[in-house]
Amino acid sequence: MNMKSVFSETLQTENLILRKWNESDAKVLFSLACDADIARWAGWLPHVDENYSRAIIRTVLSSDGEYAIVHRNIGQPIGSIGIRIGESLNRGIERKDEAEIGYWIGKKYWNNGYATEALKEVIRFSFENIGLNAVWCGFFDGNEASKKVTLKCGLSFHHRNEHLFNAMRSEYYCESMMSIKAEEYFKK
Numbered sequence: 658m659n660m661k662s663v664f665s666e667t668l669q670t671e672n673l674i675l676r677k678w679n680e681s682d683a684k685v686l687f688s689l690a691c692d693a694d695i696a697r698w699a700g701w702l703p704h705v706d707e708n709y710s711r712a713i714i715r716t717v718l719s720s721d722g723e724y725a726i727v728h729r730n731i732g733q734p735i736g737s738i739g740i741r742i743g744e745s746l747n748r749g750i751e752r753k754d755e756a757e758i759g760y761w762i763g764k765k766y767w768n769n770g771y772a773t774e775a776l777k778e779v780i781r782f783s784f785e786n787i788g789l790n791a792v793w794c795g796f797f798d799g800n801e802a803s804k805k806v807t808l809k810c811g812l813s814f815h816h817r818n819e820h821l822f823n824a825m826r827s828e829y830y831c832e833s834m835m836s837i838k839a840e841e842y843f844k845k
């Protein structure tokens with residue numbers, strides 16, 4: 658399968674459009690990602706200015722599988738979601754046909770169901786379009802909102818990773834790994 662062409666597709670849900678990040682989103686990205694709470698739970702550092710956000714779009718968010726979550730009525734990004742395919746052996750993801758999905762939503766848009774809506778669509782895409790065998794989401798201890806999102810999307814607890822080191826933030830963390838396998842997804 659040509660992964661480039663799979664990931665060039667725009668995904669659509671009732672309220673959201675998941676599309677590639679553009680450099681012209683830098684200002685909006687900064688306004689959302691400067692928030693220390695989002696950065697803390699997502700495991701990166703708060704964005705410091707629009708130029709930093711532009712650099713993150715060029716270097717990180719331009720990768721295949723990274724999507725801006727655009728709200729149809731707002732017409733601009735309200736968050737981000739990304740699929741990273743492949744093993745992450747120190748975290749218990751051991752097969753090449755499995756993926757981790759990471760996501761965040763700008764604080765002013767929290768608790769409207771948007772993360773759940775976006776994650777459900779990316780899970781559907783992962784199994785129905787890419788043909789993955791399992792998807793994973795990890796959340797740090799105490800991140801009850803993310804735990805709830807994964808449960809609402811049909812994932813269940815698989816294992817914990819303890820004492821991992823986040824080099825960017827220079828801190829240790831513990832996480833719960835949630836997963837859903839293709840066979841469970843297609844049974845529903």
Ligand SMILES: CC(C)(COP(=O)(O)OP(=O)(O)OC[C@H]1O[C@@H](n2cnc3c(N)ncnc32)[C@H](O)[C@@H]1OP(=O)(O)O)[C@@H](O)C(=O)NCCC(=O)NCCS
Binds near residue numbers: 763803
């Ligand atoms: C986690 C996050 C993506 C959720 O986004 P969201 O759009 O608000 O999520 P949803 O509205 O779809 O669902 C949130 C659920 O968590 C619940 N919730 C929120 N805060 C909570 C808390 N402190 N304790 C328990 N439940 C909580 C909400 O009530 C909602 O559940 P409900 O629909 O049953 O009422 C958002 O909070 C965020 O970006 N956090 C920072 C980054 C992050 O944690 N990313 C995930 C890394 S694993």
